[in-house]
Amino acid sequence: LVDRAVTQVLTPGTIVDDELLDAGSTNYLVAVTASDEDSSVQRYAVSALDVSTGECFVTPVSSLSMLETELDRIAPVEVLVDPAIPTDLPIFTEASWEIDHAESAGIDEAAATERLQPYLSAPDRRLPDPLEQRACAAVLIYAEYTQGDTGALSYVSRIRRYEHHDRLQLDAAALRSLELFDTYGDGSGRTLFETLDQTTCALGRRCLNRWLRRPLVDKAPITDRLDAVDALTAAPLIREQLREGLATAYDLERLAGRISRQRANARDLRSLHTTIAIVPELQSAISELPADCAAIDSLEARLDPLTDIRSLIADAIQPDPPMEITEGGVIQTEFNEELDSLRETETAGRKWVAELEETERERTGIGSLSVGHNQVHGYYIEVTNPNLDRVPENYTRRQTLKNSERFYTPELKEREDEILGAKERADSLEYTLFRSVRADLAAETDRIQALAEAIAELDALCSLATVAVEHEYVRPTFQTADDKKGIEIEGGRHPVVETTESSFVPNDTDLKAGHVAIITGPNMSGKSTYMRQVALTVLCAQIGSFVPAEAARLPIVDRIFTRVGASDDITAGQSTFMREMSELTEILHDATTNSLVLLDEVGRGTSTADGRAIAEATTAYIHDELEAMTLFATHYHELTTLAEQYERVYNLHFAATREGDAVTFLHRVARGGSSASYGIEVARMAGVPEAVVEHAYELVTDDRAESHTAQQTESS
Amino acid sequence: LVDRAVTQVLTPGTIVDDELLDAGSTNYLVAVTASDEDSSVQRYAVSALDVSTGECFVTPVSSLSMLETELDRIAPVEVLVDPAIPTDLPIFTEASWEIDHAESAGIDEAAATERLQPYLSAPDRRLPDPLEQRACAAVLIYAEYTQGDTGALSYVSRIRRYEHHDRLQLDAAALRSLELFDTYGDGSGRTLFETLDQTTCALGRRCLNRWLRRPLVDKAPITDRLDAVDALTAAPLIREQLREGLATAYDLERLAGRISRQRANARDLRSLHTTIAIVPELQSAISELPADCAAIDSLEARLDPLTDIRSLIADAIQPDPPMEITEGGVIQTEFNEELDSLRETETAGRKWVAELEETERERTGIGSLSVGHNQVHGYYIEVTNPNLDRVPENYTRRQTLKNSERFYTPELKEREDEILGAKERADSLEYTLFRSVRADLAAETDRIQALAEAIAELDALCSLATVAVEHEYVRPTFQTADDKKGIEIEGGRHPVVETTESSFVPNDTDLKAGHVAIITGPNMSGKSTYMRQVALTVLCAQIGSFVPAEAARLPIVDRIFTRVGASDDITAGQSTFMREMSELTEILHDATTNSLVLLDEVGRGTSTADGRAIAEATTAYIHDELEAMTLFATHYHELTTLAEQYERVYNLHFAATREGDAVTFLHRVARGGSSASYGIEVARMAGVPEAVVEHAYELVTDDRAESHTAQQTESS
Incomplete structure (x- = not known):
């Protein structure tokens, strides 16, 4: 029998032979899928695969112009286009890449989920958008075909999903665990925002x-x-x-x-x-x-x-106007002639009334005659009963009181109408003028x-x-493209904790020495504070703030991931562990070399053997595949041996000293793994029988020796 | 040079040579200390040491008679007596043991603490009562001396403290974790008490x-x-x-x-x-x-x-008496002649008044005449104004109203006084009688x-x-002295959980197979419920209740200890771990072969290496020294290898199966350690990249192989 199976199909996007590839450039095979034309807004998804490295990613795109930008950015060599997209668009006709109407680009949702199974154990969880699933499936199916259709491509180990952002991404977990805007229970009671907020x-x-x-x-x-x-x-x-x-x-x-x-x-x-x-x-x-x-x-x-707005308001509006805008007193004098004239009329009328009392007293000889005003009857002249006989003829009775009578005269009535009319018209005019000024300002x-x-x-x-x-922050500097990437901080502090604690021990960070720092040390020794302070320093720098350190040379980070075990209640059960793993999943798929990853006690909440294996495999994966800057605090001291196996993994630890009946934390980070068995020491301090303590020490020592021997055997 | 050091001093209580010892009996050296004579209540402490085995214990005693009982119980061969206690007491003069006024029995508090240091790392924590510290120090110093004063006696590995109780001891931790009277957060919302309470x-x-x-x-x-x-x-x-x-x-x-x-x-x-x-x-x-x-x-x-009390009440007290006991209506008729006569007088008077209206109407011919009563004026005869002319002469005016006049007659006044007098005296008599009855009852x-x-x-x-x-409980049986001790339960259930969950899987327990069961399995698989149900079954039996099982053969347990990690917040820090260790300390010092010990995840909250070593050393100590019946749930699967090293340690596990996207718990306990790596399976289900999952599986498999090899090497 002759084996006639196709072993490899060569297309621009699927060449893997090194000789054929332009060294140093990536040859992306891309698939573009589009939502149904029926849908109100046309959306797209772009997935790219570098067949030579197995790098695979997917991103949603919301418009044709963004699609063009995205494709330009990726610079693919070959593009598979969803049949739903017309290829006579300029974006395609003017393109420098080869366009391929491969069948796979038209794959339906169910088939896509099916085909992604070997790459993602839970496609629907990782890529909830069918559009993105279809795009991924399209490139992968095509690549599988060109590689001889021998099944899933084993070197495609993850499918990264990203969305374009011009901002540092902080997910809910990071916002919470870094306590940017809210604090969670541990009593420091202060947020980063409160610390940085000196606004006035x-x-x-x-x-x-x-x-x-x-x-x-x-x-x-x-x-x-x-x-x-x-x-x-x-x-x-x-x-x-x-x-x-x-x-x-x-x-x-x-x-x-x-x-x-x-x-x-x-x-x-x-x-x-x-x-x-x-x-x-x-x-x-x-x-x-x-x-x-x-x-x-x-x-x-x-x-x-x-200046114009300022003048307009100064000219138009009274300095201390009332709340109401319909009852006058709002518009400045000299802003409007008609208003000024109405105000004059009113003022003159009021003056005449004010003088009336004097003139009428003289005219009638009634010393107790008075001029008043009330809401119901308006202006009146009041004469007490004993003087009623001296009231002149032109007085008309308006109101009878117990001890007096109230009158008006035709002149008074006339003036009253004049005053009221002017006031009404002025108020109305003021309101109109105000609205006009406000409209001018609205423009x-x-x-x-x-x-x-x-x-x-x-x-x-x-x-x-x-x-x-x-707080004596310093200006951070940023690494250039030529720099070896990494976070370098000298004398770094936690911006919030340093303001709430009486003393704070600054610590250095040097993620240039390796991408992944394994941090060990007893509880409360400062591991979590240290990890958070590194993240907060990066964050401060990227909002344009100085940073709490003596010196800082930083990369620009695209995303901060945290998997900080805030609560780790063993009675909470499987669902907690599931959540922990889901957070880890997101990190392992989406982190880039420019991401900062904080892991705190990954792998708790299950058996220690499983937990340790997951922690170790995670570390290896981050080291080999993601190359993300990572701080990993752990109770698994066994992880410190990874520093010997992986070039860019190194150990940090927080030490403590025993003084009398108490363990004192130095809060100082140092290179190397934590060696002392504080746990056993605490057991001794608590009064656990010495026989048990001694035995525990022996067991720990044996273990160390054993794992050391194992290491040596491996390396020899 | 001739070595003239004393190498051993023989006293009845310090003989260790097997030939000199009565085989099968224990030879206790005892020390008795007493509080200052000044103190209001004289208290004592008794400490005993079996020099041949190193068994050492201490107990407080509150009176001389209890001291005698305690010494009889211990049956010491030699007693060191505190100089503060007069030795001419019968307890000493009639004793069968040798009395020794060793200097050490008068040791002061500070010296005692000092001398206990090699035996207890925190004497003040373990034995807060100086009296007990002094008693312990006394026996130990004396024993050290007789053994040649070469320092601390290494075979005294723990000092057990107990107090005499005729009840099963449940400390606060056990009350809480077993949810006898209160529930804690996990929502079942029902206590054992509520479940057992069908009282009426x-x-x-x-x-x-x-x-x-x-x-x-x-x-x-x-x-x-x-x-x-x-x-x-x-x-x-x-x-x-x-x-x-x-x-x-x-x-x-x-x-x-x-x-x-x-x-x-x-x-x-x-x-x-x-x-x-x-x-x-x-x-x-x-x-x-x-x-x-x-x-x-x-x-x-x-x-x-x-019967007497019942008759007394029936005879003395009215069937439906008022709340007030000073206003009559309380005492039965025919209980007291004077009371009956007073009541007759009152009744006759009231009857006369009631008939008065009729008689006076007839006498005066006034049809509208009425007889009434009010609080202020008492009884009166009321005549309306039109009839006033017909009022007889013996009427005296009492009150004038608008349309009528009120009168009284000398006869009416007399009757009124009679009625009121009788009523007052009756009420007062009733109160006296009531108090007398009540006093009789009080006796x-x-x-x-x-x-x-x-x-x-x-x-x-x-x-x-x-x-x-x-709930289909069965009657438990109890082991006899000849039985091999252990808890045997067939088809046991958790008495509370079985009533709150729709289905409950019963499980067997056989602590006869070994004293210490190491229980492994994923979270939520049922480990904690299982441990608690065993403890609750024992507890039910010892209150005299049937138990939730198909069959149960039980020991009588002296104390239930729990170290159940209810919350295990890693951010809570060192103090939580310290508390965990303090609880463990209490167990390791105070548990006896008759105690039931539940340990849930001992050793979390510190580095896994330390935690595992502590867990392992604890297991060994319980096995070798305490021989307490122990259920130990753990995430340290490594502990399952202890079953191979220790005769009476055996493994139980809870399994789960994966079905589609979910882990299903069988809630069924089985022999052997848990083998599947559910943690890694969950990681896979959560979508962690397959490369990481595979790697984790490899690591776990390697580990198992390694520890297996180590075991074999050790045993060969």
């Missing part, structure tokens, strides 16, 4: 909150912010001047919102005026800062003093909001500068 | 609660209760009759309390009467039970119908309380019988 106005506070929620990943804007913080740090007097000014700023964003929604009252407009009025001060303070800072210059430029919402943004940023930057000075 | 009155409920809090340790009373439950179980109709009767019983204990404190009112006495009245019914129901049950007979005998408090106790026990027994029938 609501605008700044919201801006800082936004920055912390979405740290940057592009070096240029980070550097801009750091430059500005740097400049503000160096000028304490100017900074204080700015903060004093900013403290008087009203919430411009909300004012602008009310104005544009026609909800603002006269007081809101005066608040807007007050806030705009501080801009010249801010500008003049800023102008005293060193001139070489582009970020500051740009900020200064964006601080628009809105300027964009400019007001732009100013609000500039003020917010200035406040946030001042806040970061203030914190940097107060 | 407060007396019975409190009795059952007491029984559950203090289970018995003497076989005779346990058997008595079981006999009674047995008889009640077999007679459903009689049981229901009894329960119906019991349901009407008032809380006799509280009634007796109120009566003896002179706080009872008439209603309380009637309640007492009602309750006593059910006794004949109860007796007659009981008498129908099989006659061969001593416990039932004794109970029947104790159901005193208190019978003991008899009432004895009845209360009998009723309470009957109710508790009926409750246990009802539960036994409802």
Whole structure:
């Protein structure tokens, strides 16, 4: 029999022979799938496979233009296109890659799930979007075919899923375990946000909150912010001047919102005026800062003093107007002639009435005659009963009281009508004028909001500068493309813990020495704080803040993953362990070489043998495949032997000393694995019989010797 | 040089040469210490050491007579007596042991602590009472001296502390983890007490609660209760009759309390009467039970119908008396002649007044004349204004109203005084009589309380019988002295969980096969439930209840220890681990061969190497030294190899099967260690990359092979 099976089909995207490949470049085979044309919004998914390395990833794309960008970024050599997409689009006709209408690109959802099974044990869990499943399946099926259809490609070990972001990704677990905005139970009671927040106005506070929620990943804007913080740090007097000014700023964003929604009252407009009025001060303070800072210059430029708006409000609105905008007292004098004339009429009338009492007393000779006003009857002349006989003829009776009568005269009535008419027309006119001014301002919402943004940023930057000075932070530097990647921190501190504890021991970090640090040491020795402080330092840097350290040279991280065992209740059972594994799954699929991964006690919640095996296999995988920067705190001291097996795995430990009846934690990290058996020591301190303690020590020592022997045997 | 050091001093209590020892008996050296004579209550401590085995224990003693009992029980050969105790007491002069006024018996507190250091790493923690420390130090120093003063006696590995109890000891940890009276978070929401409580009155409920809090340790009373439950179980109709009767019983204990404190009112006495009245019914129901049950007979005998008390109340107290005891209406007619006569006077007077209206109408001819009474003016005759002219002469005006006048006559006034006088004197007499009856009853408090106790026990027994029938419990049997000790349960269930879950898988227990069972299996597979159900079965048996099983042959246990890791929060830190070790310390020092020990995940909360070593050393110590019946659930699968090293250690496991995307727990215990790696399987199900899963499986397999090889090497 002659074996006529196809063993390999050569297509541009599926060449694996080294000679045929352009050394140093990756040859991606890509599949693009599209949602049904019926669906309201057309969506796409792009999956790419480098057949030479097995690298495979998938990403959702929401528009044709983004699809083009994505394909340009990937620079595929061959693209499989979903039959649902018309290929006469420019994106395809002008492309430099080969287009292939492989059948697999039209694979349906069920078949895709089926075909992905060998690659993902739970395709629906990992890739809930059928579009993405179909794209992955398309490239993999095509690649399997070209490789001779001998089944799943064993070297495709993971399928990475990502979405494009211009921000550092922080998932819910990281937000929680890093305690950025909320604290969880352990009583420090302070968040990173609270620690960094020295803003003086609501605008700044919201801006800082936004920055912390979405740290940057592009070096240029980070550097801009750091430059500005740097400049503000160096000028304490100017900074204080700015903060004093900013403290008087009203919430411009909300004012602008009310104005544009026609909800603002006269007081809101005066608040807007007050806030705009501080801009010249801010500008003049800023102008005293060193001139070489582009970020500051740009900020200064964006601080628009809105002179026209400011004048308009000053001219139109009374300085201390009432809440109501329909009852007058809102519009300035000299803003409108008609209004001024109406006000004069009213004033003249009131003056005439005020003088009436005197004139009528004289005319009638009644000394007790008085002129008054009430809501129901309006103006009246009151004469007490004994004097009624002296009332003149032109008095008309209006109201009879117990001891007096009230009258009016035709003149009084006339004046009353005049006053009331003028007042009514003035109020109405004021309201009209106010609405017109407000509408004029509403048309300027964009400019007001732009100013609000500039003020917010200035406040946030001042806040970061203030914190940097107060807590002695330093400006981080960033690695260049040529640098060996890794996190290098000298004398790093935990930004929150250092402010809540009486003393804090700074620690170095050097993830250049290896990608994966295995951290051992007793509970409470500082492992978790250390891991978190590294993550928070990276995070601070990427929002443009100085960092709590003596020196820091950092990479720009695309995502921070945490698998921190916050609670590890053994009675909580299998579901807890399942959740732990799900978090681990996400990390192992999605982390890149630019990700920072914190693992705290992975593998607890199951048998120690299984847990250790999972921990060890995870470490190996991160080392070999992901190359993500990883800090792994563990109770499995056995993991420290991995440093001997894996080049870029190294050990750190936190030591403690026993003093009398208490274990003292040094909170200092050091190279190497933790060697002392603190657990057994604590058992002894608790009074466990010496025979048991001694036996336990023997067992631990035997174990160490054994694993050492095993190591040696292996390496010999 | 001649070595003249004393190498051994022979005293009766310190002989260790086998030839000199009476084979089979223990030769205890004992020390007795006493508190200062100044102290208000003289207390003692007794410590004993068997120099031949190293067994050492200490116990507090609160009186001279108890000291005598304790010494008789220990039967020492030599006693060291604290100089503070006069030796001319009969306890010493009539003793059969040798008395020694060794200096060491007068050791002071500080020196004692110092000398105990080699035996107890934390003497103050283990033995907070200086008296006990001094007693221990005394025997040990003396023994060290007689052995040649070459330092601490290495074979004294633990110092057991106990207090004499006639009840099964349950510490706070056991009460909590076994959820006897309170539940903790895991939602079953039901306690053992609630499950066993089918009592029908407060007396019975409190009795059952007491029984559950203090289970018995003497076989005779346990058997008595079981006999009674047995008889009640077999007679459903009689049981229901009894329960119906019991349901009407008032809380006799509280009634007796109120009566003896002179706080009872008439209603309380009637309640007492009602309750006593059910006794004949109860007796007659009981008498129908099989006659061969001593416990039932004794109970029947104790159901005193208190005939005298019942008659007294029936004769003295009105059936439905008012709350107030000073305003009459309390005492029965014919109980007291004077009272009856006063009541007749009052009644006659009221009758005369009632007839007065008729007679006066006739006499005066005024048809509308009426006789009335009010609080202020007392009795009056009312005549309307139109009839005033017909008012007779002997009418005296009392009150003038709008349309009428009120009068009295001398006769009416007289009668009124008579009525009021009689009423007042009757009320006062009633109160005196009531107090006298109550005082008579108070003198019978003991008899009432004895009845209360009998009723309470009957109710508790009926409750246990009802539960036994409802939930298909069986009567446990107890091992005899000749039996090989151990817990044997067939088809055992968790008494609470079986009532709250839709299905429950029964499991066997056979601690005869070995003292120490190492239990492995995934989380939620049933390990904790299983351990708790064994403890609860033992506990049920020792309160005299049937047990939730198909068959049970049990030892009588002196104490149940639990070290169940209810919460195991890794962030909780060192203090949690310290607490875990303190609990372990107590177990390792105080457990006896008759104790039941539940260990759940001992050694978590520290490095896995230390934790495993502690777990292993603990197992070895329990096996070799304590010989306590022990169930040890663990995630350290390595512990399963101990079954090969230790004769009486054996393995149990809970298995689970994977079905599709879920792990199914069989909840069935089986011999042998858990072999499958459920943890890794869960990781796979969660979607962890296959490369990691495979690697983890390899590591686990390697480990197993390795430890197997190590075992073989060791045994060859």
